[in-house]
Amino acid sequence: MDNRRKAFELGLAKRRTSMCEKTPIYKNLAKEIMRQIIRGDLVPGHKLPTLRDMAAKHDVHYHTIRLAYKELESDGFVRSARRGGTIICSPGEQHNTVFAVFPFEHESNSLFHRSLHAIQDVMQTQKGISVESINTGSLKNPELAALKRIAGLKRSGLIIFPGMAPASNAEIKKLISNGAPVVLVDRRFDQFPTWNVASDNYDGGRLAARALIRSGCRRMAIVYQEQFSSTRERRDGFLDALQEADLSPAPGCIRLMTLEEVNSVSATEALLRLSPRPDGIFYTNDYGALQGIHRMHERGIAIPNEIAVVGFDDMEAAALCYPALTTIRQDTYEIGRQAALLWLEQLTLPPVERKKERTIKVPVGLVERFTTNHMA
Known part of the structure; x- marks a missing residue:
């Protein structure tokens, strides 16, 4: 049994390593800068460090930083300044972005990873919409910091996965009340209408x-x-x-x-x-x-x-x-797909229509293995 457990842990470690290796360095850097913008650590209107300064900080080639900045620019988080440099965009300048909010790193959780993959598949068919994942588990005062920052992004919305602390409920309700496109996954509030997707x-x-x-x-x-x-x-x-x-x-x-x-x-x-x-x-x-x-x-x-x-x-x-x-x-793939479709549907509706209850149930199934006896 010990050997089996060790093999299992080794397999998970290898899987996580291989998944991380598939992500280019510049994309990881772009994601980290994006998270700093959302948290408010990087202020709109300020310049990012130069390519060479940022490259020295992260011990990478300056071309890697250039690619990261281009990624952020295409997603609407930064823009090139006329006199050189890269400026952090104000909320009103940013593109349509759907933030998939996870309670911890989705790369280490296959269930969330499949849901994120489904969201990305749906959004790839849309023009002008980008997908960013937020790992609240890596943030200080995670839910409130991320949600309050996202609330200022006028053309953005959220797909929120389960696991966030109840303390974040008030901020989520505030976003919904203000007409932001928000879809909850496997989570709803008593006596407060939401758009949500859940397993049955x-x-x-x-x-x-x-x-x-x-x-x-x-x-x-x-x-x-x-x-x-x-x-x-x-x-x-x-x-x-x-x-x-x-x-x-x-x-x-x-x-x-x-x-x-x-x-x-x-x-x-x-x-x-x-x-x-x-x-x-x-x-x-x-x-x-x-x-x-x-x-x-x-x-x-x-x-x-x-x-x-x-x-x-x-x-x-x-x-x-x-x-x-x-x-x-x-x-979980179907959950992510349905959440993405619901989010897109909200974009076609006036804010008042987004405040009505909407629920989609995704069927579940029993997988019988060996912790139960299989009797007729």
Whole structure:
């Protein structure tokens, strides 16, 4: 098992390295400068450093900096000055740009990477629209800094992916109220209309419950985060499916993870201390399921014979862990494609029409592997 885990971690590291190598240096530099403009670190009207000064700073050839500046100019973030130099554009000068806002580096997450690829594919068919990805996980006071800066870009909008802290909700609502084109992915607000694209999370919860029931489970538990609408919907589908089967979670078998918890270990530990303990656990994301499986291995618990496990997402690691994880697969490419189409549709509408609720549900599917028993 240790060798398999090491092979898995090595494979992920190689994949991340190869993905980074495919991106030209000048594009990475352009993206970093763009992020500094959005954060407000670089002020409109000011000059960027000269090509040679910037090249010396980053230890690259000045031609690489020239390409980076050209990239920024084509996207409308900078312009060439008459007397030489490169000037940062004011918000009113900038082109139509859709910012895909991720909670961490999408290059290290295959689910977000496929969604971004879909957004780029759709926008390539449009003239005058560029796509930029923002990794809020690398910013100080990330969500508010990025969102407040983007709010000043008059011809821009956002596609916001899940994972941002609830503290950013007020700024997102302000953008929507001001008529900015904003599409939320797997996220919505109670009593506040949004345009959003989401997996059919409710159906995914039902599929997870049915998989555990088929596996012979009768004392089932769920680990989820209350803060997000997507995981609440997965919980509701799970519990409704249990009720339809004349089952219900045992006392203590609905466990919450707070936003600050980086893993599901504490929730798993609480479930394992129950007597009798659950014989099936649904984690509302794969990362939590993998953490739980690791803890069960440490306790010597046989999976799925003693405890069956179902996750949600179908991230790459789900197929590589031991035993391979039964999970709910999200069609992340289709989610990204639908989000891009919704965003483009908003551009054709007056701001008042953008303030009405619009939801697209993308179907999910069960991927049965070896953390559940496959019973008829």
